[in-house]
Amino acid sequence: MSEAKKPGWRELPEADVLAAGTADKFHTGGWRSERPRWIPETCIQCMICWIACPDVAVTTKDGKMTGFDYDHCKGCGICAFECPTKPNSIVMELEKK
């Protein structure tokens, strides 16, 4: 937004009240130094990664894990840490520069 279009203090919604769902528009993928890779062959569909992800970045379809939303995954590695299968069904790999 250009400087001229930003609202002054009289127009700006009080108390920093914003529309809901703004985090959806805010892509955190750019922060990532490591990215999770899903290995469907060993995945048991326990959904632990989905519960554990702090960014709702584990994608699902019909109640099943389908991979990652890389626009919002910030690469924290919690999903890989929590995945219970041996070997792991999520591995963290260095983000390509």
Added chain:
Amino acid sequence: MPTAAKTGNEAMAEAMRQINPDVVAAYPITPATEIVMIFASFVADGLVDTEYIPVESEHSAMSACVGASAAGARVMTGTSSQGLALMYEILPIASALRLPIIMSDVNRALSGPINIHCDHSDTMAARDFGWIQIFSENAQEAYDNLIQAVRIAEHPKVKLPTMVTTDGFIISHCLEKIEILEDAQAKQFVGERKAEVSLLDVEHPVTLGALDLPDYYFEHKLQVAEAMRQASQHILEIAKEFEQQTGRKYDLIENYKLDDAEIAIVALGSTAGTTKAVVDELRSKGVKAGLLKIRVFRPFPAEALAKALANVAAVAVLDRADSYSAQGGPVYTEISSALYGKTKAPKLINYVYGLGGRDVTIDDIRGVFSDLQKIDKMPTFNYFGVRE
């Protein structure tokens, strides 16, 4: 109107019972413990509909108040001294998010050295957090101020958290006869909170408390400053309405025998009562003494104060807290700046007094008035009640 014998703490708890807030989150601390303890018994006895959250610290208490208020609830809490200090981190968040939380603060010295008795250091340290601050002279005022605080905080043009203070032990634990509104009358006076947004309203979801960086933060802070500027007139309107119900008159300041006064004291809280007794005594001897009591410290009533003091020759500002600024106490510096550039202004001296509950006697106040009669010989910065 019913009368009852109540301590300051009981009076505040009674006001809370009549206000019947949706949520109270509090942690006990001397000398404010009784307020929330008595209120907790009201909850246990089913006399109120309040959700009572017994949190693990004052930091959590204020955080819970913020969350509940953002959900649209009418929220109250009570604390003192170190408890208020533990809330400091959250206090400016409450004002920035425009959450009309109502707090009873019992003024108590900040540690250290550790002390549980009255001075105003806790409240004065919280003066720049965007909270409205109202001081009480006695239990009656504590009750009346707390009832009015609900309306002030929630006024659509104000929407600022508000604290009402009493003096630790001197008011909080002193039994007085006070007049209390009928329950129905109090209920009608405070009405219901109408929050513009609620975090629990899933039909109209909002984001509250998002990161506010250099491109927006300043505008939001200016909104708080402007709300504080607007607050004075609404505090006066609400006081008028309260007077119609009770006959008890409130203003931003109270002028006691000030109109023709030549010498005057400015004080907050219970010391105003002590000063009134001395003013009466001096008046009976023909000395033109007066008192200016500050009721509302935030927003600071600079204009009203400058006008009220314009014709007084000599004024002593009493500060029950030191700023350690080498430039006088917090009330003194505010009044100096309120008088700056005025063509008619009194000579001003400052006293820091009563720290850590040091007793304030009639003799102390007599001494200040006698100093005022020879103000030209007085230094600007003084103390009373402290050993040399």
